[in-house]
Amino acid sequence: MPGCPSPVTAYAPSCPSSDAPYAPARVASARVSAPPSLLDPGVERDPHPLYRTLRGDFPLVYDEPFGAWLISRYADVRAALADPRLAAPSPGPAAPARREDGTHGAYRALVSSALGGRAAAALAAGVERTAYVLARRLASRQEADLVAEFCQWLPAAAVVAALGLPYEDTARVHAWCRTGLDHLGGHRPALDAYLRPHIVRRRAHPGDDLLSALCTARPGGRPLPDEAVTDLAVTVLGAVGETTARALASFLANLLDHAGQLELIRARPELTGGAWAESLRRDPPLQIVPRRALEPIGPIPEGATVACLLGSAGRDPARFADPDRYDAFRPDPGELAYGSGRHFCLGAPLARLTAEGGLRALLAVLPDLRRAPGPRPRAEGLISRSPRTLPVCPR
Ligand code: HEM
Numbered sequence: 001m002p003g004c005p006s007p008v009t010a011y012a013p014s015c016p017s018s019d020a021p022y023a024p025a026r027v028a029s030a031r032v033s034a035p036p037s038l039l040d041p042g043v044e045r046d047p048h049p050l051y052r053t054l055r056g057d058f059p060l061v062y063d064e065p066f067g068a069w070l071i072s073r074y075a076d077v078r079a080a081l082a083d084p085r086l087a088a089p090s091p092g093p094a095a096p097a098r099r100e101d102g103t104h105g106a107y108r109a110l111v112s113s114a115l116g117g118r119a120a121a122a123l124a125a126g127v128e129r130t131a132y133v134l135a136r137r138l139a140s141r142q143e144a145d146l147v148a149e150f151c152q153w154l155p156a157a158a159v160v161a162a163l164g165l166p167y168e169d170t171a172r173v174h175a176w177c178r179t180g181l182d183h184l185g186g187h188r189p190a191l192d193a194y195l196r197p198h199i200v201r202r203r204a205h206p207g208d209d210l211l212s213a214l215c216t217a218r219p220g221g222r223p224l225p226d227e228a229v230t231d232l233a234v235t236v237l238g239a240v241g242e243t244t245a246r247a248l249a250s251f252l253a254n255l256l257d258h259a260g261q262l263e264l265i266r267a268r269p270e271l272t273g274g275a276w277a278e279s280l281r282r283d284p285p286l287q288i289v290p291r292r293a294l295e296p297i298g299p300i301p302e303g304a305t306v307a308c309l310l311g312s313a314g315r316d317p318a319r320f321a322d323p324d325r326y327d328a329f330r331p332d333p334g335e336l337a338y339g340s341g342r343h344f345c346l347g348a349p350l351a352r353l354t355a356e357g358g359l360r361a362l363l364a365v366l367p368d369l370r371r372a373p374g375p376r377p378r379a380e381g382l383i384s385r386s387p388r389t390l391p392v393c394p395r
Contacts, residue, residue: 038288038307039065044382047287048324051312060299068290068305074316074336077308082341086291086306104342106219111232111346114213115162122208124353126161130154130170131361138394139365143372146390147249150358155244158354163233164209165198176237188234195230210236236347244351246285246386247337250379251355252362253387254279254326256371261328266363269356275328276355277335280314282326284337287311287385310336311385366394 035058036050037043043050054061054072063070071080080086115123134153138144156174160167176191199215203223206212214229224232255262255275265271291306300306313336315323320330338345345351362369372391379385 072312074319077313127357130157135365250283280337
């Protein structure tokens with residue numbers, strides 16, 4: 001295939017001065033002949049042996065079956081995510097916040113300011129209220145599935161609260177969200193129709209929520225057209241999609257597997273944020289973040305896809321001591337799970353308060369919460385990853 005040289009070749013960036021840190025000059029050993037692939041059998045079940053091989057022997061390699069260049073080391077992934085020569089794939093016109101053009105910064109400023117300040121306080125209250133409602137529903141049960149009955153609902157309720165939409169619409173929004181990041185394709189017309197009357201109302205009577213902030217914003221002195229407001233709302237809904245639900249599932253699974261650490265967090269709730277960051281390090285919901293090369297970068301041809309392996313970077317022993325161990329009190333778990341650079345996640349604060357509010361409610365309402373007896377469901381998924389179920393005994 002033109003433009004795809006053999007997997008392990010020496011390369012240097014086109015401009016020596018910007019020697020990309022992920023130059024394969026460090027591709028020392030030829031211990032392993034054919035490069036492995038993300039599509040090899042068993043990888044979806046457990047990608048970590050492959051990640052170890054990639055970090056060790058193939059820090060930059062072309063994965064022919066997967067169709068992308070793989071970057072696996074922490075420092076390289078961090079650099080690649082922020083590298084202006086590597087663009088976030090444009091998920092189509094419906095996501096202005098992800099564009100790589102001059103509007104990107106303005107949209108980011110709009111969304112992050114709307115999610116901060118007064119909106120953040122309203123959000124925290126909305127999340128907490130929902131978390132208690134969901135936890136109380138489990139209180140009388142012998143057994144329950146925390147994924148289906150808590151993790152998947154709370155983020156949807158959080159984003160409904162963030163947008164200032166009616167709480168009773170959570171189920172509908174939840175169904176739309178479930179399609180995941182940026183690909184709301186099939187649900188788009190229904191979502192547009194659903195949001196339109198809310199936008200009209202917010203323009204007339206703005207509140208403290210994200211939709212009102214978008215409806216009253218005047219970038220460049222002019223109000224945002226309805227289509228742009230809808231696009232941004234859809235970006236936020238798509239971004240929440242599965243991501244936060246999966247992160248929450250891994251977070252609760254990690255804590256339930258470490259009863260001693262959970263006890264300490266129960267006694268000192270201010271440690272929850274660190275425990276959340278550590279879970280995102282060890283088990284990020286998004287394992288792979290794609291980029292497209294805007295120009296040739298060493299062996300990477302222009303237009304090629306680059307897969308930044310967040311799942312591997314978080315377990316890089318060059319960055320984290322004993323990386324496979326979950327340690328809620330790890331001094332510096334980093335936050336690469338949210339990306340890095342110009343596309344760093346705009347929802348990181350909302351995700352964190354969802355996790356903090358969710359755990360607080362679970363510990364308060366279900367003090368004896370523990371794993372249900374029987375086999376422990378493993379994490380699943382290649383691109384996004386978490387346990388699909390989390391059977392527990394609520395009391
Ligand atoms: C634990 C939960 C979450 C994780 C792990 C996560 C992860 C990420 C990552 C890795 C990116 C960067 C993608 C890239 O560089 O191409 C991103 C971007 C984004 N996230 Fe999140 N996200 C989470 C929750 C949320 C929430 C709750 C929202 C909604 C408020 C949100 C909104 C966004 C938006 C709008 C972007 C695009 C930013 C841009 O392109 O400039 N995310 N997220």
